[in-house]
Amino acid sequence: MAQVLTGFSSISTEDVRRAEDRLRVRRTRQNHSGWLRRLLLAWLLVGPGILVMLGDNDAGGVLTYATTGAQFGLGFFLPFLLFLMTPLAYVVQEMTVRLGAVTGRGHAELIWARFGRFWGWFSLTDLALGNLLTLVTEFIGMGTGLAFFGVPLQIGVPLSAAVVLGVAIFGRYWTAERLTLGLAGFNLVFVPVALLAHPDPIQVTKAFVSFSLPGGLTGAALFLIIANIGTTIAPWMLFFQQSAVVDKGLTEQDIPHGRLDTAIGSIVMGIIAVAIVIATGATLHPAGKNVSDLSQADFIRALVPFVGGTGARLFALGLFEAGLVAAITINLSTSWAFGEVFGWAHSLNSRIHEAPWFYLLYIVSIVIAAATVLVPGAPLELITLMVQLVATLLMPPALLFLLLLLNDRELMGKWTNGRWANCFSALIIIALLGLNASYGLTVLFPHLLPS
Amino acid sequence: MRNNMVSLEELQALLREEGRDRKPLGRMPMQRWSLLSLWALRLYVVAMFLLFGVKFLQMAGIIG
Numbered sequence: 001m002a003q004v005l006t007g008f009s010s011i012s013t014e015d016v017r018r019a020e021d022r023l024r025v026r027r028t029r030q031n032h033s034g035w036l037r038r039l040l041l042a043w044l045l046v047g048p049g050i051l052v053m054l055g056d057n058d059a060g061g062v063l064t065y066a067t068t069g070a071q072f073g074l075g076f077f078l079p080f081l082l083f084l085m086t087p088l089a090y091v092v093q094e095m096t097v098r099l100g101a102v103t104g105r106g107h108a109e110l111i112w113a114r115f116g117r118f119w120g121w122f123s124l125t126d127l128a129l130g131n132l133l134t135l136v137t138e139f140i141g142m143g144t145g146l147a148f149f150g151v152p153l154q155i156g157v158p159l160s161a162a163v164v165l166g167v168a169i170f171g172r173y174w175t176a177e178r179l180t181l182g183l184a185g186f187n188l189v190f191v192p193v194a195l196l197a198h199p200d201p202i203q204v205t206k207a208f209v210s211f212s213l214p215g216g217l218t219g220a221a222l223f224l225i226i227a228n229i230g231t232t233i234a235p236w237m238l239f240f241q242q243s244a245v246v247d248k249g250l251t252e253q254d255i256p257h258g259r260l261d262t263a264i265g266s267i268v269m270g271i272i273a274v275a276i277v278i279a280t281g282a283t284l285h286p287a288g289k290n291v292s293d294l295s296q297a298d299f300i301r302a303l304v305p306f307v308g309g310t311g312a313r314l315f316a317l318g319l320f321e322a323g324l325v326a327a328i329t330i331n332l333s334t335s336w337a338f339g340e341v342f343g344w345a346h347s348l349n350s351r352i353h354e355a356p357w358f359y360l361l362y363i364v365s366i367v368i369a370a371a372t373v374l375v376p377g378a379p380l381e382l383i384t385l386m387v388q389l390v391a392t393l394l395m396p397p398a399l400l401f402l403l404l405l406l407n408d409r410e411l412m413g414k415w416t417n418g419r420w421a422n423c424f425s426a427l428i429i430i431a432l433l434g435l436n437a438s439y440g441l442t443v444l445f446p447h448l449l450p451s
Numbered sequence: 452m453r454n455n456m457v458s459l460e461e462l463q464a465l466l467r468e469e470g471r472d473r474k475p476l477g478r479m480p481m482q483r484w485s486l487l488s489l490w491a492l493r494l495y496v497v498a499m500f501l502l503f504g505v506k507f508l509q510m511a512g513i514i515g
Contacts, residue, residue, distance in 0.1 A: 011462065019465040026465070105476075114479035115489075122496070249465075397492055404485055411476075433495065 013171070017349040018249040021174050025254070045257035046264065047177045048244035051329055052093060052237050053265030054184040057272050058326030059141020059296070060134065060387065061231040062190075062319055065273050066299055068224050069281030070289060074199065074207040075214050077228065077277050082208070085232040086270030090262055091424055092399065095406050095417070096238050097258035100245030102415045107242040108337035111401050114408065119401070124341055126394040131236055131334045133387045135369035138323040138330070143373060144296040145320030148313065154374060160320075161370040164327045168362055171351040173247050180328050186321035187272050189314045193303075194275035196311035199282035219442050226435050232273070235394040236333045238402055243336035247347050252415065279315070283307065327366070335362045396436065399429050 021044075028040045057065075068077045096107065103110060108127070112120035139157055146156035167179050213221055241262075250258055283306035296319060304312045332348075335358050339346020345355035352359045372378050403425045406417040417425070479485070508514045 011466075015466060016462065019462045022465045023461060026461075110476070113476040116478060119489075396495060400488055400492055404479070404488070408479055410480070436499065 012345070013351060013354060014345065014347040014349040017172055017174075018247075018347070022249050041257055042260060045248075045250065045254050046261040047181060047248060048241045048250075049093065049097070049258065049261030049263070050265040050268065051177065051180055051184060051244065051325070052241040053089065053262070053269035054187045054272075055240070055326045055329030056089070056232065056234060056237055057187055057269055057322055058134070058138055058231075058330070059144075059319055059323035060137045061273075061326075062141070062276060062322045063296055063299065064224075064227045064231045065276035066280045068228060069277035069279065070284035071220065071224065072214060072281070073285035074203050074278060074281040076207075076211060077224075078204070078207040078274055078281075079209070079211055080225075081228065081232070081273045081277065082270045085228065085273070086266050088428060089232050089237075089269065090266040091421070092233050092402070092428065093237060093241050093262045093266070094259055095402055095421070095425070096242040097245055097250070097262055098255055098412070098415045099402070099405055100242040101250045101252055101255050101258060102412055104246055106246055106336055106340040107239045107398075107402075109340035110405055110411075112341050114405065114411070115401065119397075120341065123394070123398065123401070124337060126397075127235060127239055127337055128334050130387060130391055130394060131330050132365055132369060133383050134236070134330055134391075135327055135365060136372045136383050137387060138327040139370050139373040141296060141323030142320050142327070144300070145316045145318075145323065147297060148300050148316035157370050157373050160324060160327070161366050163324060164331065164366055165363060167328050168332065168348060169352060169359065171349065171354075173348040176328075176348045177244075177248070180325060183321060183328075184325045186317060187268070187325070189318040189321070190272050190275040190279065193307055193311050193314045193318065194278040194282075196307040196314075197279045197282040199278050203282075204278065222435070222438060222442065226439050229432065229435065230391050230395070232269075233395065234391055235398040236330050238398050239337050240329050240333035243333065243340065243346075247336070247349065255415070279303070279307065279311075327369075331362055331365050334365060335359070396429055396432050399425065399432065403429065 025041065025044050028037060028044060032040055065081075099110070100106070105113075108120070108124055111123050139160060142160035143153045143156045146160070147153055151159070167183075168176050170176055170179075215221065245258060280303070284302060287306070289302055300312050300316050300319070303315055307315070336346055338344065338361055339355070339358045342357070344357040346358040347355060350358070372383075403417070403422065406412060406425075407422065409416050481489075505514070
């Protein structure tokens with residue numbers, strides 16, 4: 001290869017490795033037809049969509065869904081998550097596929113270039129801070145999951161950090177993506193946990209057709225609605241999927257497969273979210289367990305009498321995996337964003353010495369987050385609140401920038417948003433603003449809604 | 452050459468297809484509604500910072 005490229009100093013290892021991956025796509029298009037072609041192309045082109053969605057079911061998300069089930073049982077939140085949040089996640093993330101494939105640029109780079117330094121810095125700082133804090137919560141999740149198997153936190157957390165580091169340093173996008181996809185498969189362990197909870201099928205079916213919120217709109221219900229939305233669509237997801245689409249080298253021709261990838265990911269994400277709500281909604285809720293103040297470890301222990309040791313171990317494994325995949329994806333979104341904005345080499349196809357800043361940021365973030373968890377008396381409650389604050393703050397701006405970019409005809413050409421996509425996105429932004437404002441009001445006036 | 456190795460011609464074609472020879476981007480031409488939405492966004496950001504600032508002060512016990 002080196003011989004072939006002699007004299008072409010502008011072509012990096014990154015380009016060559018991406019081109020090798022793209023060549024497989026091109027040859028599949030040329031040499032195969034029918035269902036085999038579709039199957040092979042799907043295998044080659046899926047990845048970013050599934051990863052972003054399963055990364056989104058992170059350790060904090062697992063706890064949010066579990067708390068939701070325990071507090072509200074098998075009611076409102078099942079159809080809310082499956083019929084409302086799953087399509088919503090698809091609609092938002094599909095836009096990043098188009099934006100990445102058409103422009104060949106990441107989200108941070110586009111905000112910086114098209115909206116200037118103020119919004120560029122705002123988005124980047126918010127993303128970096130939010131991701132770092134979220135990363136801390138992922139390490140808490142991973143450590144708690146491993147602790148259930150008898151691994152002390154002091155060993156579990158560094159071990160988790162080593163795995164998060166190890167996945168990204170192969171110098172090949174394809175390898176990192178497939179490894180993470182393999183790990184993300186363990187997210188499905190929550191489905192057997194839900195089955196072990198022996199939910200009443202009639203009650204589950206009824207839950208899906210009734211959209212009523214038991215007890216009406218209380219402060220706790222509003223908080224959980226916002227938390228569930230915040231868990232399903234998060235700012236880092238926009239940055240991650242767009243950058244992953246660019247690093248994978250998807251083009252306009254691949255957009256249908258990018259859509260398929262995103263659809264598969266969002267459906268699986270919805271099913272897993274529902275499984276977690278069922279697991280606690282069919283067990284802890286009828287038993288009247290108060291779980292609002294439980295830590296992740298206590299949550300797993302509280303499940304043992306209902307789903308047995310096997311169910312609890314699967315839940316712990318799922319929690320570890322959720323934290324692991326989220327740590328990889330969330331952290332990558334930061335490194336990609338900084339690389340795009342500051343012009344560093346920023347590809348998983350680059351070796352460490354070829355993209356030193358990209359990998360250094362990835363490593364430093366992991367070390368800081370893991371070390372924070374191990375510090376005795378670290379303000380973890382404050383960190384959790386900060387995660388929520390930053391996510392709440394950044395989501396409407398991130399969505400607005402996404403919408404503006406998708407309407408940028410100069411940038412998007414024939415892939416510019418249609419009227420329906422614009423209406424749906426505008427509705428999402430207005431709904432988010434409304435919910436955030438309501439939550440803000442309940443912060444200022446705690447007795448505004450019934451407790 | 453291994454089956455999955457790239458010839459120079461293929462590499463150049465793939466890089467072109469991928470749009471890696473792109474030009475630098477300028478600022479987005481703003482329409483009235485884009486400008487309005489960005490101003491609304493500024494107000495939103497300030498409001499949310501104030502609201503959550505109150506929450507932090509409450510958590511720190513500085514205000515009741």
